Amino acid sequence: MxxxxxxxxxxxxxxxxxxxxxxxxxxxxxxxxxxxxxxxxxxxxxxxxxxxxxxxFGIEDCRVLLALYDDDHRESGQVKAMAEEHLKRIDAKIADLQAMRATLGTLVRACAGDHRPDCPILEDLAADTH
Amino acid sequence: MxxxxxxxxxxxxxxxxxxxxxxxxxxxxxxxxxxxxxxxxxxxxxxxxxxxxxxxFGIEDCRVLLALYDDDHRESGQVKAMAEEHLKRIDAKIADLQAMRATLGTLVRACAGDHRPDCPILEDLAADTH
DNA sequence: ATAAGGCTTCCAGTCACGGGAGGGTCAAGG
DNA sequence: CCTTGACCCTCCCGTGACTGGAAGCCTTAT
Missing domain, CATH: 1.10.1660.10 (Multidrug-efflux Transporter Regulator; Chain: A; Domain 2)
Incomplete structure (x- = not known):
């Protein structure tokens, strides 16, 4: 093949x-x-x-998963631990993105989006507070 | 400085x-x-x-945003359009991650995580169906 | 005088590929 | 037999947004 x-x-x-x-x-x-x-x-x-x-899963995780798959003496706990670790990373990323989404969504809703220059989005990015 | x-x-x-x-x-x-x-x-x-x-925002977006910030004649519509575009990308990423999270979560819950080799996670990864 | 710490440039590495150059191989049609 | 087009090969560079490290200059304090 x-x-x-x-x-x-x-x-x-x-x-x-x-x-x-x-x-x-x-x-x-x-x-x-x-x-x-x-x-x-x-x-x-x-x-x-x-x-x-x-x-x-990252490439190195994949390597390990393949090795575990080939290993008759693996313990499913090893696999589950990796998966849970990975789940945590995913959840963290989701949380990050949702935080961004929330902030950006608020700004977008506040912005008229017309021909005038006034823009709450830029104002927020430029704000000295934060 | x-x-x-x-x-x-x-x-x-x-x-x-x-x-x-x-x-x-x-x-x-x-x-x-x-x-x-x-x-x-x-x-x-x-x-x-x-x-x-x-x-x-990506670096090139940042470059544009900075330029818009410096431009007195900008239209807030330009900024809003970029932000909405970016919101879409964020939502797409969140959706991807949530799909992963759902699948992986199901598999993790199905896995005993003990000393035996039987592992629904590996079985799913190796499944011919899909 | 020396030592510590801050600054400089430049080079390499990250992650998981994707694009493209330059060239060899194979099966089908004329 | 020749050509065409579709495969296949290796090799190298580029991606995004930095991060780490080496080698060396500058400044400040002791």
């Missing part, structure tokens, strides 16, 4: 797959023409990676 | 201030010893930048 087929099968761009190989997340075989040759197991790993990334 | 004082006054790291100068967001004077010399107006700009960044 060439990289194009692997890309189609996994939904990942070929560039991303090459990158994953470069950093050692997958190790496809090579054909005589030096083309990468993906087995089903490689495709499976790539799909795993795609889903883990879609959940927001 | 040296860069250290400007940093203290604005809450921005000196490194960041140097970076802002490098990309032309501020243009502090230089003293004879080649130290940067910040006027009050520079500090004011830096504070403006810090607040715009804290609201999540």
């Amino acid at each position: 060439n990289i194009g087929d692997a890309a189609a099968a996994t939904g990942l761009p070929a560039k991303t797959i090459r990158y994953y190989e470069e950093i050692g997340l997958v190790r496809p075989l090579r054909s005589d023409n030096s083309y990468r040759n993906f087995r089903e197991s490689d495709v499976h790993k790539l799909k795993f990676l795609g889903r883990a990334r879609a959940l927001g | 040296n860069i250290g004082d400007a940093a203290a006054a604005t809450g921005l790291p000196a490194k960041t201030i140097r970076y802002y100068e490098e990309i032309g967001l501020v243009r502090p004077l230089r003293s004879d010893n080649s130290y940067r010399n910040f006027r009050e107006s520079d500090v004011h700009k830096l504070k403006f930048l810090g607040r715009a960044r804290a609201l999540g």
